[in-house]
Amino acid sequence: MFQDINHILQELSTLQVSGEEAKVLSRICKKLEKMKADLVKLEFKNTRLTKDKNIISSLLARTSFDLTKTLNDLKIRAEEQSALLAVIPALVFFKDKELNYLLVNNAFEDFFNQTNEEIRGKKILDLTDNYINDRYTICEREVISIGKPHYDIEEILKKDEEEYHFLTSIVPFRNPMDEIIGLVGVSWDVTERKKYEDELMKARDMAEAGTRVKSDFLASISHELRTPMNGIIGLCDILMQSGLSKFQQENLEDIMSNAHSLLVIISDILDFSRIESGKIKIEASDFSFRLLIHELETLIQFKTTDKGIDFRIFADDRIPQVLHGDATRLKQVLSNLLNNAYKFTDTGYIHLHINLLSEDEEQVVLYFRVEDTGIGIPHTSRHLLFQAFSQVNTKAKVRKGTGLGLAICKQIVKMMDGEIGIDGEEGKGSIFWFTVKLRKARKSLQEDIPVIPESRKGLYRERNNLLVLLVEDNKINQKITTFHLTRMGHEVDIVEDGRAALEKIENKRYDLVILDLQMPVMDGFETARKIRELEKESTRAIPIIALTANAMKGDRELCLDAGMNAYISKPFTYQDLEKSIRDVLD
Amino acid sequence: MASYFGINDCDMKQRSIISGSVAQFKCLLEETLSGDFHPTLAIVFASIKVGLPDLIPLFEKKSISVFGCSSCGEILFNGNNQGIFDESIVALLLELDPDCFCQKMFQDHIISSAELGSIVGEWGQSQYEDPTFLLVVSGLSADGDSIVEGITRVTGEKTIIFGGLAGDDLAFRETFIFSDREIYNQGANVIVFDASKVDLKGLAASGWVGIGADKIVTKSEGNIVYTIDDEPALDVYKSYLNVKDEDLPEIGVEFPLLIKKTADQHVLRAVMAVDREQKSLIFAGTVPQGSAVSFSSSPGFDIVDLIKRNIDDFHSLDPSGDFMILFSCIARHQALGPIIIDEIRHVSEKWKIPLIGFFTYGEFGTDYRHRCEFYNQTFTLAKIAIRP
Numbered sequence: 001m002f003q004d005i006n007h008i009l010q011e012l013s014t015l016q017v018s019g020e021e022a023k024v025l026s027r028i029c030k031k032l033e034k035m036k037a038d039l040v041k042l043e044f045k046n047t048r049l050t051k052d053k054n055i056i057s058s059l060l061a062r063t064s065f066d067l068t069k070t071l072n073d074l075k076i077r078a079e080e081q082s083a084l085l086a087v088i089p090a091l092v093f094f095k096d097k098e099l100n101y102l103l104v105n106n107a108f109e110d111f112f113n114q115t116n117e118e119i120r121g122k123k124i125l126d127l128t129d130n131y132i133n134d135r136y137t138i139c140e141r142e143v144i145s146i147g148k149p150h151y152d153i154e155e156i157l158k159k160d161e162e163e164y165h166f167l168t169s170i171v172p173f174r175n176p177m178d179e180i181i182g183l184v185g186v187s188w189d190v191t192e193r194k195k196y197e198d199e200l201m202k203a204r205d206m207a208e209a210g211t212r213v214k215s216d217f218l219a220s221i222s223h224e225l226r227t228p229m230n231g232i233i234g235l236c237d238i239l240m241q242s243g244l245s246k247f248q249q250e251n252l253e254d255i256m257s258n259a260h261s262l263l264v265i266i267s268d269i270l271d272f273s274r275i276e277s278g279k280i281k282i283e284a285s286d287f288s289f290r291l292l293i294h295e296l297e298t299l300i301q302f303k304t305t306d307k308g309i310d311f312r313i314f315a316d317d318r319i320p321q322v323l324h325g326d327a328t329r330l331k332q333v334l335s336n337l338l339n340n341a342y343k344f345t346d347t348g349y350i351h352l353h354i355n356l357l358s359e360d361e362e363q364v365v366l367y368f369r370v371e372d373t374g375i376g377i378p379h380t381s382r383h384l385l386f387q388a389f390s391q392v393n394t395k396a397k398v399r400k401g402t403g404l405g406l407a408i409c410k411q412i413v414k415m416m417d418g419e420i421g422i423d424g425e426e427g428k429g430s431i432f433w434f435t436v437k438l439r440k441a442r443k444s445l446q447e448d449i450p451v452i453p454e455s456r457k458g459l460y461r462e463r464n465n466l467l468v469l470l471v472e473d474n475k476i477n478q479k480i481t482t483f484h485l486t487r488m489g490h491e492v493d494i495v496e497d498g499r500a501a502l503e504k505i506e507n508k509r510y511d512l513v514i515l516d517l518q519m520p521v522m523d524g525f526e527t528a529r530k531i532r533e534l535e536k537e538s539t540r541a542i543p544i545i546a547l548t549a550n551a552m553k554g555d556r557e558l559c560l561d562a563g564m565n566a567y568i569s570k571p572f573t574y575q576d577l578e579k580s581i582r583d584v585l586d
Numbered sequence: 587m588a589s590y591f592g593i594n595d596c597d598m599k600q601r602s603i604i605s606g607s608v609a610q611f612k613c614l615l616e617e618t619l620s621g622d623f624h625p626t627l628a629i630v631f632a633s634i635k636v637g638l639p640d641l642i643p644l645f646e647k648k649s650i651s652v653f654g655c656s657s658c659g660e661i662l663f664n665g666n667n668q669g670i671f672d673e674s675i676v677a678l679l680l681e682l683d684p685d686c687f688c689q690k691m692f693q694d695h696i697i698s699s700a701e702l703g704s705i706v707g708e709w710g711q712s713q714y715e716d717p718t719f720l721l722v723v724s725g726l727s728a729d730g731d732s733i734v735e736g737i738t739r740v741t742g743e744k745t746i747i748f749g750g751l752a753g754d755d756l757a758f759r760e761t762f763i764f765s766d767r768e769i770y771n772q773g774a775n776v777i778v779f780d781a782s783k784v785d786l787k788g789l790a791a792s793g794w795v796g797i798g799a800d801k802i803v804t805k806s807e808g809n810i811v812y813t814i815d816d817e818p819a820l821d822v823y824k825s826y827l828n829v830k831d832e833d834l835p836e837i838g839v840e841f842p843l844l845i846k847k848t849a850d851q852h853v854l855r856a857v858m859a860v861d862r863e864q865k866s867l868i869f870a871g872t873v874p875q876g877s878a879v880s881f882s883s884s885p886g887f888d889i890v891d892l893i894k895r896n897i898d899d900f901h902s903l904d905p906s907g908d909f910m911i912l913f914s915c916i917a918r919h920q921a922l923g924p925i926i927i928d929e930i931r932h933v934s935e936k937w938k939i940p941l942i943g944f945f946t947y948g949e950f951g952t953d954y955r956h957r958c959e960f961y962n963q964t965f966t967l968a969k970i971a972i973r974p
Contacts (some may be wrong), residue, residue: 040924067799
């Protein structure tokens with residue numbers, strides 16, 4: 001047809017016409033040209049449509065195949081998911097935005113004894129009357145409104161008079177446009193676990209109560225034992241100075257030695273029971289590290305010299321001079337390890353190495369190592385070492401002690417965020433080591449030294465015959481303290497409680513008050529506070545030395561807070577008392 | 587073949603030329619430049635078959651800036667010169683105030699498309715405080731998305747950009763851009779307008795629709811897709827369209843992939859080349875790995891009516907202008923055949939101002955409704971109006 005039109009156009013172009021005929025011919029030609037153009041378009045459309053038809057048919061056929069395959073896959077997946085939901089022992093549910101159930105699993109159906117069809121469209125309160133959990137409802141609303149998931153919400157509901165406990169997790173359920181259209185939840189029945197947990201809790205409470213009772217009993221009995229022991233040691237001390245025969249002197253020394261050993265045992269039991277019952281806490285304050293090392297050196301040096309053992313301390317120069325921590329407890333651990341080393345070493349050396357393990361702006365980690373050339377510890381027994389009441393059998397002779405020392409050390413080191421351990425070989429000596437974390441001091445130690453009343457400073461150098469008020473209810477202690485004070489050349493007035501002491505002070509000018517802490521009527525702390533109150537109106541400030549039965553760290557702070565200037569713990573020796581008096585008056 | 591002389595409402599003088607050969611074009615150019623006509627800018631689109639290297643010196647001697655590139659068919663609607671042409675040269679010569687535009691060639695042999703975009707953006711910003719861009723880009727591996735991203739990273743997301751990827755009459759071998767001095771097979775020819783003096787606006791519309799189920803691009807790098815749903819991309823393409831090996835890549839522009847960017851936004855990417863060894867498809871734009879894609883097709887000849895409605899809407903909003911450049915995807919020409927002239931003529935009839943253009947391998951456009959994007963398959967119209 002296209003060619004026909006072309007042919008016609010060619011024919012027409014040969015025609016010789018003019019005027020009106022030419023106009024008509026021109027119109028015909030234009031019409032034919034348009035027909036030709038339309039034909040071109042039609043032909044293209046036809047070709048195009050055929051081509052498109054083929055390709056699009058292929059695309060649709062493949063798409064149809066894809067869809068069928070996808071539908072089959074979806075069906076299989078739906079069956080798998082359905083099977084999975086069916087076998088999950090937890091209660092699984094879908095809810096719409098109004099919190100009506102849409103779909104639940106088999107476990108859910110079984111629990112409420114209703115089918116999916118019966119449950120659909122219902123709310124929880126339609127399924128059970130015995131359900132109250134406002135928090136759960138709030139959680140559900142949060143899931144729906146802001147998409148916040150909630151996990152392990154506790155739910156309790158009653159069925160057939162039985163209480164069931166559930167842990168439920170709920171998360172938002174979204175459509176492909178990421179809009180929340182409901183929630184999905186999983187509830188685990190934890191009723192049996194809850195019962196088991198309750199029983200465990202009860203058992204734990206009972207065990208803890210038992211431990212507390214045991215510890216309280218031990219603490220109480222130890223404390224009570226210390227008081228007569230103090231008396232025995234004090235009186236022996238007095239007797240020692242009363243011109244005895246050599247036989248009497250030797251026997252008395254044995255009594256003293258055994259009494260001291262007994263006192264150490266009692267102190268260990270007291271300490272351990274207090275740690276176990278949680279009554280001991282780390283009491284941190286700024287302390288001079290150098291002074292602590294010096295004190296240790298003094299303590300151990302004279303013993304090792306007697307035995308002919310080389311004792312040395314190697315301390316890292318980088319360790320800050322002033323640290324913040326519980327110096328008393330740190331000293332206790334070190335004394336224990338050094339005393340153990342002393343106990344089990346007859347020849348050779350005992351070396352204490354102290355290294356700075358790490359340091360930052362806030363704190364340091366120190367590493368202490370006590371090395372000796374003693375009998376050593378067998379590898380097989382090391383696991384017992386830090387357990388309470390355990391003593392390791394060595395090839396050497398059996399040593400004395402409660403077996404509590406290292407257990408106490410372990411507890412203290414643990415409280416100081418450290419570790420403790422042992423190296424070395426049996427027969428070649430032991431290496432005990434531990435680490436502790438200590439904070440760096442924020443201020444210089446000088447700022448924290450207790451203030452000694454100015455008016456009394458230097459008094460000791462001036463006079464030896466001080467007028468001392470001894471406030472003590474225990475007759476034996478009265479006797480021992482008076483003996484020592486009198487021997488020092490001081491005059492002593494004795495009262496048995498705080499109230500009597502206050503009356504005395506109001507009427508007489510004393511140079512020193514020695515104050516027991518535990519007394520009837522008015523205890524030592526209150527007495528010290530009252531004395532300081534009385535002194536507010538005068539320039540007098542009588543030095544007060546506290547006498548404590550326990551060398552507990554907290555007591556020192558309590559004494560200083562109450563206005564006392566120093567404290568000494570019982571049992572004390574003549575030298576202890578004299579030094580303390582010198583310290584507060586000199 | 588002829589030249590056309592005309593004067594616009596704003597007294598900006600313009601003349602256009604359509605020619606089938608360089609020799610003829612030379613004569614027509616001489617004729618056009620006689621008398622009181624001193625063009626500063628020539629917009630030239632030409633088939634690779636006319637001999638581009640011979641064309642360039644014609645302009646160099648006349649000191650006319652040239653914004654030109656090779657094409658897949660040329661478009662000119664100006665006075666008596668009206669139509670879509672093959673294997674020809676179309677030129678629109680304009681007496682445009684040199685203060686309101688700058689033209690520059692950029693080569694990208696050793697830089698990435700993103701770097702090219704950034705350099706173009708920086709250059710544009712150094713010319714005018716508020717630049718708008720016209721660009722044509724050569725190189726079958728040019729990544730239009732990266733070029734847009736590079737420019738807008740410098741000049742801001744709202745920058746107005748129009749342009750197209752040069753063509754080579756569907757040979758898919760080598761495309762060119764050229765000025766009055768240089769010709770590059772990998773680079774960009776850019777005009778930047780001073781937005782305070784020249785208003786550049788336009789529209790970009792496609793009409794292609796997705797067919798079939800979504801598939802996932804499981805391995806791709808830039809504009810090369812290696813696997814779709816873990817199968818070699820070339821095998822998937824051939825198998826779904828039921829086409830023979832020799833039909834590719836030509837058929838690729840007619841049946842592009844539709845890439846779903848969001849639930850309601852998608853872009854089309856036409857196949858530009860195939861790597862038969864690797865069984866991969868090379869697209870005229872980035873196809874990110876992990877994208878959900880589907881095949882697509884023109885919905886039929888009604889698409890022309892859809893584009894006409896888009897043109898009417900744009901015209902009712904902005905009926906003024908001095909000249910227009912059309913960047914129409916070759917896929918439209920392939921799909922619509924002789925009917926495509928209807929949508930182009932509709933533009934000319936609406937505004938009645940000179941319209942020049944070419945069939946492209948990809949289009950840059952800032953639709954008056956959206957931000958700038960790199961497209962395939964679109965009818966992208968840039969309208970330029972000199973502000974009074």
